[in-house]
Amino acid sequence: MPDTPDLKNRLIDAALPHVAFDGWSEATFRRAVADAGVPPARARTIFPRGAIDLALAFHRQGDDQMVEKLRGEDLTDMRYSDRVAHAVRTRIEIAGAHREAVRRGVTLFSLPIHAADGARAVWGTADAVWDALGDTSDDVNWYTKRATLSGVYSSVVLYWLGDQSDGDRETWAFLDRRIADVMRIEKAKAQARKSPLISRLMAGPNAVLGRVRAPARSPRGDLPGLWRDPS
Structure with a gap:
């Protein structure tokens, strides 16, 4: 039996032709299992929630492909804002091969019962972008960068x-x-920090925020931006 990553990819590939018709549904999951020739019990150990975990794995697969592509490119001559735009465009172009699957995923994760999964997936994409671009922030900026890019x-x-x-x-x-728009906001924030009045008003909040640190990167866990493997 192939190892788990190979099985995941086989199941994702087998599911995609069905997603356009049945969405990320239990019917799609069952057909993917049958088409991939994976024992149902084995498939459930890899994707315990069936199509939900399969859709999340498809999303993460796109993130991984984006990271691999970005790390193979030389972006040193680009402005930082252009690097971020390029990374987002790269991620969407990768998704473009399966636009209907993405559309069905958006529909799935807009449901209240699955909204938290969808938010974590988007945060994970933002986290992957910043990691691929070499972000070294380890304070509250770690969170604000990912929150902004998620939006x-x-x-x-x-x-x-x-x-x-x-x-x-x-x-x-x-x-x-x-x-x-984001760059204009950042410029306005920088100007505000130079104001003596605002600096005094923000002294207390800044002291609290100064204690915030980015989560440990290893082992990966359940903090925002980190990925829990459904297997």
Whole structure:
């Protein structure tokens, strides 16, 4: 029997042709198991919640492909904001091979019962982007960077799903605008920190925030941005 990563990929590949018709559903999961020739009991040990865990594995697969691609590129000549935009575009272009599967995933994780899983998946994408770009923050900025990028990524994906322009050019223009918005906010925050009045008002909150540290990176656990393997 192949090892677990191989089985995961086989089940994901077998599921994708069915997702367009049945969504990330139990019917899709059962058909994927049958098509992949995996014993049902073995499939359940890999994906205990069936299609939910299968959809999350599909999302993580895209994150891994993005990280691999980004780490093989030389981005040193790009501005940092352009690197972030490039990473988000890379992730969405990878998803473009299976747009309907992404659409069905958005539908699934918009349900209240699965919203927490969806939020963790998006946070995991933002975390993967910052890691791939070499982020070294270890304080509250670790969280704010990922929270901000999660919002950007989510909005761009929703825009992309409805984009009918050639080459998704409207999506990439929208992405550029969102990144520009974030940069304007960061510039305003930097200017505010220079204000003596605001500095005095924020002294207390800043003292508290100064104690915040990024979560330990190993072993990976259940903190936001970290991935729990469903197997």
